[in-house]
Amino acid sequence: MARAFAPGKCILFGEHAVVYGHPAVAVAIDGGVEVSIEESDRWTLEGLPFDSSRHPHISYILQEVFQYDGPSLRMQVKSSLFSSAGLGSSAALSNAMGAALHSHLNPGQPLDPVALARMGHSAEARAQQGRASPTDTATSALGGCVVVSGEWVEGTRHVFDASLSTPEGEREWAINAVDLPDNLEEAWLVIGYTGDISPTGRMVAGVASLLEEKPELEGEMDAIARITRAGLTALSAGNLEAVGMAMDACHERLQRLQVSSPALEALVEAARPHALGAKLTGAGGGGCMVALAREPRRVAESIEIAGGKPLISRVGAPGVHLLEN
């Protein structure tokens, strides 16, 4: 049997501003998706007959990337991520599926994380009408801390470039990695899920029309870009207090862009007394917030009491990898 795990992600800084060419900083989290595959006498997913039309990421990887025409497969998928919550569960599924299939077809051969990131990105684009940022797939493939931007960002290591033909034209990104210092192990991320689903496309469109209506809010994007760079410097230096302050500041700007929600505010407020910083993460409107804390259990309890579902993670988990049987 071939088994692989790929992590989810959470955005620490730069959501929404990244749509306008500014950098975004994401980290891989401990929650993720595990895929196992083995040959079988019929095609199944989770024990049920596999219907390829209902699983666009899996079918794309099987048919178009690997052009698989071998025996039927029994596929199992286990996710420890909240789905449709901005934690990159579909990217993690694509990467884990690609890794498990690679290992099934080429036993003993190492994984190529950049090839998996590219494959995952094209699977996402295919499933999302040609629009997909490479943030989720790159962070899940490479692990650690990843900066996605229109260009190389100072203080980071360039890993690869991604491009995509979208309905709005050609788009290009630079994918950069950040080496995190050891003392970041003293702090944890506590993600809080509101339970509300809010489609990313709708939130991005909402910000676009708000900017049209109030062009003065463009200053908020520049402010997020400044905070992102400061947050990145603090992360690289292992200055936990400054990372937390940058998270708080980023949240305030996102509030002004009207992408927070009462449920997100309740969780951010509940987390803050015990945290170094807290903010909404991802598209907003619902989905998740994230806090940085030295005592993650207290924050997780506060989030739970405020009505959220907590998930504790290291700051930057390992990227996609194979699992022993």
Ligand code: PMV
């Ligand atoms: O889909 P999410 O919740 O991970 O957030 C996407 C981040 C945005 O900046 C809002 C959109 C994007 O494509 O980068």
